[in-house]
Amino acid sequence: MPKTQPSRPTTTGEPQAVRADIIAAATKVFSELGYHGASMTDVASELGMRKPSLYHHVRRKEDLLFAIHEQMVDELIAETMVVFSSSKPPSEKLRDIVRGAMDFVGRHQDGVTVFLAEHRALSGERWSEIVLKRDFYERMVQGVINDGTRSGAFVDMPPKIAAKAVLAMANWGYTWFQTGGEMGADEIGDMFAEIALRGLEVRPG
Amino acid sequence: MPKTQPSRPTTTGEPQAVRADIIAAATKVFSELGYHGASMTDVASELGMRKPSLYHHVRRKEDLLFAIHEQMVDELIAETMVVFSSSKPPSEKLRDIVRGAMDFVGRHQDGVTVFLAEHRALSGERWSEIVLKRDFYERMVQGVINDGTRSGAFVDMPPKIAAKAVLAMANWGYTWFQTGGEMGADEIGDMFAEIALRGLEVRPG
DNA sequence: CCTACCGATCGGTAGG
DNA sequence: CCTACCGATCGGTAGG
Incomplete structure (x- = not known):
């Protein structure tokens, strides 16, 4: 009795859903065990498959770590750009x-955990790429604060x-926030x- | 019949300097590579010895992680107790x-890095022990804030x-602070x- | 006899 | 997507 051929021997055009599932599984497992503490077998198990099967979709373990980092920083920048580009005053x-x-942090706690605590295993070049984006995000925030200081709305502080x-x-919320908590x-x-606005705003008095 | 007790590698018999050096080396290595990313060979190399020699002083790798955690939280509590027990008003x-x-954070950046980012590898019991102390520290801070709120010095916030x-x-400073920086x-x-005081204090106006 | 430490190797598991 | 493996390296320990 000949067995049926594997239904999907595709090597090109990975379905988007498959890749998203893999990244989601890796995010969950890496955040729980840490990057070095988690094995590719753990990630595969989370997906209901064996390690060699996972390696059919992923070249290296580090690629998963990088994909998670990229996803997190890209999405955070995209959301913050909307705020930054608005015509609201600095305080708002x-x-x-x-x-x-x-x-x-609340919506992507696992991803943020990986992003903020598991970057040491990234190669120098990839980490530099992430740092570039992270710094872009921080400069947007610094720019808003600087605008507030120059307009006299915020106190003068670096x-x-x-x-x-x-x-x-x-950021620190990733260490303690509980979804479904109080x-x-x-x-x-x-x-x-x-707290942040009270701390920075100049108020009459 | 009493026989001479063979000298086991007990923690009490260990010269204090040796143990302190080992913990210092582990702190540096764990903070740089992460607990799982660092090998006992790395720790031993930092001490100028080979791994088996290190194992003459240390029973398990996890013991080093626990020792670092204990040292950090105990010292932070000791320092904060002095402040907490003073007769100053809550704002001060x-x-x-x-x-x-x-x-x-500035004085113990490596140790704080391990304490805040490398606790997943601790056993449940040992982590519980650390959490107990960490919560004690946090409750001191919460108590000061609560005192300030009840005295009318701080705004009403959980x-x-x-x-x-x-x-x-x-805490977040461990990720970016640079000794010898600007x-x-x-x-x-x-x-x-x-920022914290401006954010929490009730000021006239 | 002790300590401090060595070269070699144990059983398992990592990424691939 | 599987079983069967690899070179290397892991944490931990043997005898001397």
Whole structure:
């Protein structure tokens, strides 16, 4: 009795869904065990397949790590660009940025965990590529803060330090935020934005 | 009948300097390569010895990870207890806490990196032990914020969220602070404390 | 006898 | 998508 041929011996044109599933599985597994603590067998198991089958779709383990990083930073930049390009005043832009950052952490906690804590295994060139984008994001935030300072809305403080302080609140959320916990990411984002704005805004008094 | 006890590799009999050197080496190596990315050979090399010699002093790799965690959290608690137990008002205590936290990051950047990013490899029991101490530290900070809110000095905001926001600034510093950079940890700590206090204090106006 | 340390190798598992 | 493997390296330990 001859067995039926494999239904899908395609080598070109990987279906988008397959790649997305693989990245999603890798994101979950890497965030739980850490990049070096997770094996490709773990990722394959998450997908219901064996390691050699996974290697049919992925060349190297590091490629998955890079794909996760790229996905996260690209999406965060895209969302923040909308805010940055608006005609709102700096204080409202900063509020939207802090809210958006915390919301992003809530929506992509596993991906953010990998992005913020698992970059040491990336090659120098790939890490540089990610750093370039990450710095672009940070410069948008610094720009908003700088605009606020020059318009007299914010206190005079080095925009780099102020941006680090403000983004830290949301970034750090990846270590403790619980989906389905007492408070939602949106509520927490509102409070962080409140603290950040009170901390930076010049108020009459 | 009593026989002479063979000298086992006990922690108590170990010269303090040797153990301190080993923990220092592991801290450096783990922070650079990550716990799983670093081998015991790497740690041994850092000490100028071979791996089996290192194993004469250390039972398991995980013991080193735990020792680093314990050292960091114990020292941070000890330093913060002094501030917490003082008779200063909440706003000044919070300023000292933020300054102290950032200063701690500057003085122990490698150790803080391991403490904040490399805990997944700890066993459940040992991680629970660390979490207990970490939570004790956080409750001190929450207590200061709560005191400030009840005395009318701070705005009314959930102390847990406010503490997360304030501590995030310093914690996040482990990812970007550079010893010998433009600004010292003390200057950055002052600015973070300024943002945190402006963000939480109720000011007339 | 002790310590500190060595070269060699154990059972398993990593990425491929 | 599988079984069957590889060169290397992992954490940990043997005897001397």
